[in-house]
Amino acid sequence: xxxxxxxxxxxxxxxxxxxxxxxxxxxxxxxxxxxxxxxxxxxxxxxxxxxxxxxxxxxxxxxxxxxxxxxxxxxxxxxxxxxxxxxxxxxxxxxxxxxxxxxxxxxxxxxxxxxxxxxxxxxxxxxxxxxxxxxxxxxxxxxxxxxxxxx
Numbered sequence: 001x002x003x004x005x006x007x008x009x010x011x012x013x014x015x016x017x018x019x020x021x022x023x024x025x026x027x028x029x030x031x032x033x034x035x036x037x038x039x040x041x042x043x044x045x046x047x048x049x050x051x052x053x054x055x056x057x058x059x060x061x062x063x064x065x066x067x068x069x070x071x072x073x074x075x076x077x078x079x080x081x082x083x084x085x086x087x088x089x090x091x092x093x094x095x096x097x098x099x100x101x102x103x104x105x106x107x108x109x110x111x112x113x114x115x116x117x118x119x120x121x122x123x124x125x126x127x128x129x130x131x132x133x134x135x136x137x138x139x140x141x142x143x144x145x146x147x148x149x150x151x
Contacts, residue, residue, distance in 0.1 A: 008094050009097070015037060025119040052071060058118075069105065127146045
């Protein structure tokens with residue numbers, strides 16, 4: 001059976017400590033592609049919040065609902081053109097994705113368990129350095145917005 005097309009609605013979750021150290025994860029399928037947690041809805045009725053919680057768990061092993069964690073909906077969305085190299089994952093004619101932004105504050109020292117088929121490395125960086133390291137412009141901008149939304 002063919003894999004269903006991806007839904008062009010996704011989340012971007014900036015995971016950070018109280019000191020504004022940002023978790024970046026390196027994609028396994030792209031050299032030097034550092035990013036925050038991202039992922040598409042599994043079905044059209046899945047809420048963005050449920051998508052964020054699921055994707056964080058799948059990609060990092062972090063439970064966004066655990067004690068000491070705080071998931072915050074930033075109430076912002078980016079609409080961007082899907083990179084041509086990944087368009088085949090979407091239905092024919094789909095060229096843009098809507099990305100909903102969240103922040104997830106986690107305690108200092110929170111362990112990270114990557115999904116090896118998706119990500120090959122992780123690192124914690126101060127928010128400005130994280131912005132510079134992000135491959136995606138929308139992800140870099142989200143890192144720069146962190147101090148405003150982390151309060």
